[in-house]
Amino acid sequence: MKQLKYSRQRESIKSCLMSRKDHPTADAIYASIREEYPNISLGTVYRNLNLLVELGEIQKLRCGDGADHFDGDTSPHHHFICRECGCIKDLPLSDSEKINQMAQQYVDGTIDSHITYFYGVCGDCLRKTS
Amino acid sequence: MKQLKYSRQRESIKSCLMSRKDHPTADAIYASIREEYPNISLGTVYRNLNLLVELGEIQKLRCGDGADHFDGDTSPHHHFICRECGCIKDLPLSDSEKINQMAQQYVDGTIDSHITYFYGVCGDCLRKTS
DNA sequence: GTCCCTGCAAATCCTTTGCACTCCT
DNA sequence: AGGAGTGCAAAGGATTTGCAGGGAC
16 A cells, blocks of 8 residues: 555545535535635546545445535445435435345345435425425 | 437347346447447447437446446346446345335435445456455 | 655546438338 | 438547646655
8 A cells, every 4th residue: 555645635625525514526626625725726636535535534426417426424324316406415224234235145246335326306306396 | 208210220229238138338339239330320329328218218327437337127126346347237136115215214305216336346256366 | 855746737538419411200 | 301310520528647846754
């Protein structure tokens, strides 16, 4: 494993991600960090996000809208994605281990994790339409 | 809904997808169709794949490797993705309705479907390593 | 001083789109 | 004939990468 050096950009990205409850894209994080470090570049944001994902400190989500989203919460949980507005909400699903084991019987290999994406229409959009 | 006309390219894409058990990318499908129709263009492949997804005849998967994969099997089932070789295998998970309902209690809105991606190392890769 | 990290810009990958032409119906 | 579908190539969006300079240790 490569030796890691401190960088305030990385710290800033990490704390930005930890402090928000949404699941921003790289671009949204970029915009946010820019307020504190106007010179930071998008490339740096991507590099650090990928690094943090490798380190297991954050999670990358591909919910289907083309862009990657990032989640500072690495505890096992799932996601609800609204078809209308694209918002992403956390879903505290238990029995993560049990679900992996359940699936295990169908696979030649080893399952160590899973992500579930739930799709539907969120309450806000439901109320807007009606 | 727009009127649909026959096209042999679309038929070919559809039957290609139905006949294979893997989950090819648009590019892989393109390569495969090219054997029969050397002049087909990648744009046409994408256009038809998206059309078929809209019609609900095939399914689009985003498993995390950047490219979209397509699945001719639209019955509710889930997927196992190998971290090593990137292969994707079907997983016959039952209780789909029940899982949606279980998640429903945590969400303000309506859940109508979900996809689960399981991650691990497939048997082939396990055996190769050891 | 060394080596990692950065900003910048160019490059890459995947996917979509505009246009003129072709093929269904 | 009319309009959906096609091939081609250019455009688009998201992400990665090469490089020279800057910062951590």
